[in-house]
Amino acid sequence: MIGIMCAMVEELEPILEQVEVKDKIHHGNNTYYLASFDNKDIVLAYSKIGKVNAAITATAMIEKFGVEKLLFSGVAGAIDEDLKIGDLIVATEVCQHDIDLTVFGYKHGFIPESQIFFDCDSNLINIAEHVADKLGIKLKKGIIASGDQFVHSKEKKEWIKEVFGASAIEMEGGAVGCVTWNYQVPFFMLRAISDTAEEGAGVDFDAFLEESSKVSAKFLLEMLKEI
Numbered sequence: 001m002i003g004i005m006c007a008m009v010e011e012l013e014p015i016l017e018q019v020e021v022k023d024k025i026h027h028g029n030n031t032y033y034l035a036s037f038d039n040k041d042i043v044l045a046y047s048k049i050g051k052v053n054a055a056i057t058a059t060a061m062i063e064k065f066g067v068e069k070l071l072f073s074g075v076a077g078a079i080d081e082d083l084k085i086g087d088l089i090v091a092t093e094v095c096q097h098d099i100d101l102t103v104f105g106y107k108h109g110f111i112p113e114s115q116i117f118f119d120c121d122s123n124l125i126n127i128a129e130h131v132a133d134k135l136g137i138k139l140k141k142g143i144i145a146s147g148d149q150f151v152h153s154k155e156k157k158e159w160i161k162e163v164f165g166a167s168a169i170e171m172e173g174g175a176v177g178c179v180t181w182n183y184q185v186p187f188f189m190l191r192a193i194s195d196t197a198e199e200g201a202g203v204d205f206d207a208f209l210e211e212s213s214k215v216s217a218k219f220l221l222e223m224l225k226e227i
């Protein structure tokens with residue numbers, strides 16, 4: 001079983017429209033859609049915004065639905081200057097920029113018995129690169145940082161870039177990476193840029209959420225054909 005996760009309903013809708021939904025299961029204040037696509041069994045859900053909600057959904061996908069690969073599709077704020085609105089980025093690693101135990105001598109993003117960075121699955125990244133080549137689509141790869149805040153400040157964005165080397169910013173991937181690392185389930189995350197994460201990002205976000213969600217969804221569905 002392949003799991004497909006998003007954070008917002010707007011990110012999931014363009015995927016749901018393209019798959020054959022067989023059943024809907026309500027669980028833990030989420031709706032899980034059991035579907036098939038390209039003769040593959042998939043379960044889809046949006047978690048709601050933020051790392052805790054994302055962790056709940058990722059855990060349920062694994063524990064209740066037995067997913068063996070978890071793929072995330074959605075939008076993100078750009079940190080790297082070469083990322084423009086509508087561009088795609090695949091996460092090589094994810095982290096949580098709002099974890100701070102530095103007073104105890106730990107690095108930003110570190111929690112004891114855990115790790116700062118969680119690797120995304122190299123096989124799925126390779127498939128994404130193959131699909132991008134086939135479709136002639138530019139696909140950036142990089143570290144994506146998550147935190148429970150919508151970043152709309154150049155100063156904050158630059159700090160996250162300096163401390164974590166992140167190329168993009170969002171609010172769920174780091175939590176999903178932590179869950180999949182703990183359960184040893186392959187994790188892949190694709191995001192399309194919706195804003196610059198600087199002053200005024202909220203306006204861009206509202207304007208480009210739907211369009212960028214479709215960019216990510218379309219690419220993810222192409223990937224599903226190759227998995």
Ligand SMILES: Nc1ncnc2c(CN3C[C@H](CSc4cnccn4)[C@@H](O)C3)c[nH]c12
Nearest residue numbers: 007049075076077149150151169170171197
């Ligand atoms: N600059 C940014 N910083 C942090 N995260 C992001 C994202 C990615 N998603 C979108 C959404 C913003 S919060 C939200 C959205 N709409 C209504 C309420 N909250 C949240 O799920 C994280 C895109 N740009 C980002």
